[in-house]
Amino acid sequence: MDEQDGDRNRELMLDGNAAGGMLYDVFSAEMTAAPTECASCGRRGEIGSLLAFTQAPGLVLRCPSCENAMVRIVRAGDVTYLDARGAVYLRIAR
Amino acid sequence: MADALRWQLGTVTEIHQETPRAKTFTIALPLWTAHHAGQHYDIRLTAPDGYQAQRSYSIASEPERQGLVELTVERIDDGEVSPYLHDVVQPKDQIELRGPIGGYFVWDVGLGGPLLLVGGGSGVVPLMAMIRHRVAAGSSIQTRLLYSVRSPDDVLYPDELQMLQDHREGVDVIYTYTRQAPGGWTGYRRRIDRAMLKEITSQMEAGLRPYVCGPTLLVEAAANNLVELGIPADRIRTERFGPTGT
Numbered sequence: 001m002d003e004q005d006g007d008r009n010r011e012l013m014l015d016g017n018a019a020g021g022m023l024y025d026v027f028s029a030e031m032t033a034a035p036t037e038c039a040s041c042g043r044r045g046e047i048g049s050l051l052a053f054t055q056a057p058g059l060v061l062r063c064p065s066c067e068n069a070m071v072r073i074v075r076a077g078d079v080t081y082l083d084a085r086g087a088v089y090l091r092i093a094r
Numbered sequence: 095m096a097d098a099l100r101w102q103l104g105t106v107t108e109i110h111q112e113t114p115r116a117k118t119f120t121i122a123l124p125l126w127t128a129h130h131a132g133q134h135y136d137i138r139l140t141a142p143d144g145y146q147a148q149r150s151y152s153i154a155s156e157p158e159r160q161g162l163v164e165l166t167v168e169r170i171d172d173g174e175v176s177p178y179l180h181d182v183v184q185p186k187d188q189i190e191l192r193g194p195i196g197g198y199f200v201w202d203v204g205l206g207g208p209l210l211l212v213g214g215g216s217g218v219v220p221l222m223a224m225i226r227h228r229v230a231a232g233s234s235i236q237t238r239l240l241y242s243v244r245s246p247d248d249v250l251y252p253d254e255l256q257m258l259q260d261h262r263e264g265v266d267v268i269y270t271y272t273r274q275a276p277g278g279w280t281g282y283r284r285r286i287d288r289a290m291l292k293e294i295t296s297q298m299e300a301g302l303r304p305y306v307c308g309p310t311l312l313v314e315a316a317a318n319n320l321v322e323l324g325i326p327a328d329r330i331r332t333e334r335f336g337p338t339g340t
Contacts (some may be wrong), residue, residue: 015334018150019137020195024099028142033197047331048198064314 009053016050018054019059026073029094037088040068046088059086099195100125101138106115109164112250116216117180118154118166121189128157130200131223132305132333135165139175147174152219153194155202156226163193166250168216175188199333201305203228206250208299212286212316214242214308218250220333221307225258225265237265240294242286242312245274263327268294286312288319295323307333 270282
């Protein structure tokens, strides 16, 4: 990714609040107020406070402290791929 | 909540031009449920070839208004959804949307205050829902809105905010103009910084609940400064968005 693309991505950056609808699709739960912990730096906070990159063919949630990719979600038709290795845990409250 | 997240067809009943770049769409919803101030709706557009684009828009109206929501949408020139809403959609048109969504950046009078609202540009929209909810609920919670805008032309809801100021019911509105201030302006004319936040919070009661919404840089600066002023980080709620400056 060249520098210009990086700037553009950052310009279009949202946060976990904006990802609430897509997260609901995956987890069938309100997730923006759910606590989580960054597996890289240990920051704790709600999903709503994470950085969200939504312009990719999927969703990437990054830690606002260290920018570690905590959660990646890609949907293709009826199939959803979830990679949450960057988060110590996710709490799903139904 | 299960019902709330179903896609539904809302009907646009009214369109109000707020500023040259922002319009408020009043939308009647068949599956309306009361929202929490600060929540948003997702709007989805589907092209004839099946291509879909989806964006989130904050609710501007208070939950006390039943059966409808108002969404204030800023026109992003190279956006996929907002130019369509601005240039094509007319009253009586139908729009596909789902919501209300979100549990983090929300406030109800039951949470109490005092309420410190910090908004940049169209980041004031969900904060306006909080103010309108506070007024509709008859609450007397001390409320201050620090509103950063480029110029007077960019101010959303100017008349309503002026009225709230005039009525002196505990809602203060403080503007800071970052590019062009009105003639004779003696208030702030710079980006939000620590000195400004210190002045504004020094006259507020203890136990502040800050809600900060705006472009990323503003949100990070305001949130960091509030922490340095001694407000616990976990009390500060933030909502950031990309492309607009203040």
